[in-house]
Amino acid sequence: GADASNPLIAGLNEPQRDAVLTTEGPVLMLAGAGTGKTSALTRRLAYLVQSRLAWPSEILCVTFTNKAAREMRERVGQLVGPAVEGMPWLGTFHAIAAKMLRRHAELVGLESNYTIIDTDDQLRLLKQLIQAEGIDEKRWPAKQLAGCIDRWKNRGLNPRDLDARENEAYAEGKGQHFYHMYQERLKAVNACDFGDLLLHMLNILREHRDVLEQYQQRFKYVMVDEYQDTNQVQYLWLRLIAQHRRNICVVGDDDQSIYSWRGAEVANILRFEKDFPGAKVIRLEQNYRSTPQILAAASGLIDENTQRLGKTLWTERHGGDKLHVVGVWDAPEEARRVGDEIERLEREGAPLDQIAILVRAQYQTREFEDRFISIGMKYRIVGGFRFYERAEIRDALAYLRVIAQPADDLAFERIYNTPKRGLGAKALEKLHLLARRRGIPLAKAALEICDTDELPARARNTLLSLMRDFARWRDMAKEEGPADLIRTALDESGYTDALQAERTPEASGRLENLVELARAMEEYDSLGDFLEHVSLVMDNDARDDEEKVTIMTMHAAKGLEFDNVFLPGWEDGVFPSQRSLDEGGLASLEEERRLAYVAITRARRKCTILHAANRRIYGQWTSSIPSRFIAELPEDQIESETTLSGGASLWRAQWSEHADPFADVARSQPGRTVTRGPGWQRAAQREFETAPKRVKESTRSAASFASKPRTDIEVGTRVFHEKFGYGTVASQEGNKLEIEFEKSGSKRVLDSFVKPA
Numbered sequence: 001g002a003d004a005s006n007p008l009i010a011g012l013n014e015p016q017r018d019a020v021l022t023t024e025g026p027v028l029m030l031a032g033a034g035t036g037k038t039s040a041l042t043r044r045l046a047y048l049v050q051s052r053l054a055w056p057s058e059i060l061c062v063t064f065t066n067k068a069a070r071e072m073r074e075r076v077g078q079l080v081g082p083a084v085e086g087m088p089w090l091g092t093f094h095a096i097a098a099k100m101l102r103r104h105a106e107l108v109g110l111e112s113n114y115t116i117i118d119t120d121d122q123l124r125l126l127k128q129l130i131q132a133e134g135i136d137e138k139r140w141p142a143k144q145l146a147g148c149i150d151r152w153k154n155r156g157l158n159p160r161d162l163d164a165r166e167n168e169a170y171a172e173g174k175g176q177h178f179y180h181m182y183q184e185r186l187k188a189v190n191a192c193d194f195g196d197l198l199l200h201m202l203n204i205l206r207e208h209r210d211v212l213e214q215y216q217q218r219f220k221y222v223m224v225d226e227y228q229d230t231n232q233v234q235y236l237w238l239r240l241i242a243q244h245r246r247n248i249c250v251v252g253d254d255d256q257s258i259y260s261w262r263g264a265e266v267a268n269i270l271r272f273e274k275d276f277p278g279a280k281v282i283r284l285e286q287n288y289r290s291t292p293q294i295l296a297a298a299s300g301l302i303d304e305n306t307q308r309l310g311k312t313l314w315t316e317r318h319g320g321d322k323l324h325v326v327g328v329w330d331a332p333e334e335a336r337r338v339g340d341e342i343e344r345l346e347r348e349g350a351p352l353d354q355i356a357i358l359v360r361a362q363y364q365t366r367e368f369e370d371r372f373i374s375i376g377m378k379y380r381i382v383g384g385f386r387f388y389e390r391a392e393i394r395d396a397l398a399y400l401r402v403i404a405q406p407a408d409d410l411a412f413e414r415i416y417n418t419p420k421r422g423l424g425a426k427a428l429e430k431l432h433l434l435a436r437r438r439g440i441p442l443a444k445a446a447l448e449i450c451d452t453d454e455l456p457a458r459a460r461n462t463l464l465s466l467m468r469d470f471a472r473w474r475d476m477a478k479e480e481g482p483a484d485l486i487r488t489a490l491d492e493s494g495y496t497d498a499l500q501a502e503r504t505p506e507a508s509g510r511l512e513n514l515v516e517l518a519r520a521m522e523e524y525d526s527l528g529d530f531l532e533h534v535s536l537v538m539d540n541d542a543r544d545d546e547e548k549v550t551i552m553t554m555h556a557a558k559g560l561e562f563d564n565v566f567l568p569g570w571e572d573g574v575f576p577s578q579r580s581l582d583e584g585g586l587a588s589l590e591e592e593r594r595l596a597y598v599a600i601t602r603a604r605r606k607c608t609i610l611h612a613a614n615r616r617i618y619g620q621w622t623s624s625i626p627s628r629f630i631a632e633l634p635e636d637q638i639e640s641e642t643t644l645s646g647g648a649s650l651w652r653a654q655w656s657e658h659a660d661p662f663a664d665v666a667r668s669q670p671g672r673t674v675t676r677g678p679g680w681q682r683a684a685q686r687e688f689e690t691a692p693k694r695v696k697e698s699t700r701s702a703a704s705f706a707s708k709p710r711t712d713i714e715v716g717t718r719v720f721h722e723k724f725g726y727g728t729v730a731s732q733e734g735n736k737l738e739i740e741f742e743k744s745g746s747k748r749v750l751d752s753f754v755k756p757a
């Protein structure tokens, strides 16, 4: 009908069109990476607005990151014009819940200007509670309690909902008690943590029919991207809101579920059809993103997983390179190699913002940062709280928080003696005591105490002048933008001076960061807006228009795409992570494999996987073996290369040291049979076999592998090895040693990893 000619659905394939036009009733779009799920969802949103089925403010649309929300907003704007400006309910779960909670804060005992605290504050608060209860923090670390509380919140559990088993999870049956006290304390300082945003809203919707009905009426349409990574509390919240009209469309891929460690449950996909009977299930199979090689490699890999719904993917695209698997000596060489490749791509005219390096763990980024700085490559780090996590940024934010909300005790504590102004622990103790006895915030206690002789005259004067400063800045906040405010506060408080006085390169880096912070704040009209933004940015994607290489974690890259993707650190213990090998057994190994699938499928044109023979992890050098995931890639889709002149035999020696990479998985789950994906050993073998043919020269590794045997070690020498302990050299072949270890038996190791004992 008229719809078929609608430009909004032009160019979409049949099932995508179906997803756009099926506006009424529940819809589940289940499809693999790069099949146009997000694209279809975006068009659907535009379609709803354009055909006036709903006002923009009547659509609830959840994205996984703030960046994704921004992109969707822009895209819909291009499609239907300025109508999107009023799309207040497009954002992440957290952003949307935070916005709702501001309106109903009083229903859970908060004021509408509540603070959202970060993990740092959370830990500090928990530590205080633990100490006050006289619990041994060494035995029952605050981190553990924080983990429990997060988990409970992700599952939608309030303190009263915990059963005996949950309660046992911390300090022998004190879980509930601490959770309860923590919530009370948060309320007292008018704050909530990240998990509270959704849990509070869920509680409100459950307990206040009028509020629930208001939202059920308001939201004519509900849509969710990356649905496979919703957790329980998000699911319950969605279900309540959508239950009335049942116009809910969710989009996901079970193979891309990578947040179970944060409470995400793939089972939510299966539950959807049960909770919304008659849901229309739409499958997309055509991949528009990647070359056939990339697609085939990713599909082959994910096929090794036992727990999946299974799906077919195909593409019409032709040509393209095989996946490139590169073995290097160590992490610096890995970074050098990637840097060289990127420079080459740049010379060929590839835009830098179409290049990404996706890492498994944050610590991997530093090596690339160092390298890129030295070769002048423009890059940006996305993900985590990196920028806002820096100490000086936290300090600055704490000043702003106290200005915005004098009752913010956690922020007050952080900066009350930062920079050092002679206010010691004694004075703070007194403030705490007073605050507790009178049930008032620290800042108020400070004002009161300044009227007494409780404190020595000097401390009193200092405190008084600090409180006057805050009053002045608070006045200023009403007149001036937040950027000017922070510059003034940092100058007048002496913070800037203190940093300048340090005269270290580190301090000047910190000053630069603060300048950067003020620059970021320029975009905001009010302090409140900015603080809300800060607490919500999961990705430090401060907008800049320059073309830069992106460095981010695989987790943060979900939903994104780049022409060229580099995946460094594919070694067992890095990826899959040691933790997944040690603790989780098969389930967590499968989650790591899904992560590998997500990572590879970010690439449009070319994907390069790297692995190093040696890596320093937590200050320890370890020799590594290539990730088992490399061995699981279909043979005919990859092309391997190693710059190690030690070549195949060396790799094999290392490989045999770890004869069975699944051994640790099996050990961690006694009694469980671990099935090994077909072909991993074969493929590994192949890698070694083909390696020498492609041996590269130059590189430092060649030199270090020229393998002059050490003269201080010979057969019979007693040596020490970091991993295996003490042993005696049984034979020596070049720089390889056979050592009879006292505890671990006979092993082959490299002589650079032992020292004479």
Ligand code: ATP
Residues within 6 Å of the ligand: 011, 012, 013, 016, 031, 032, 033, 034, 035, 036, 037, 038, 039, 040, 253, 256, 287, 288, 289, 558, 559, 560, 561, 601
């Ligand atoms: P992921 O699972 O990684 O989130 P996705 O399923 O959301 O992927 P999109 O990001 O929407 O996929 O689309 C992948 C690429 O395919 C994008 O570059 C998009 O522009 C393109 N694309 C989507 N649908 C079509 C189509 N019908 N015709 C041509 N290109 C399309």
Ligand code: MG
Residues within 6 Å of the ligand: 037, 038, 039, 225, 559
């Ligand atoms: Mg997507």
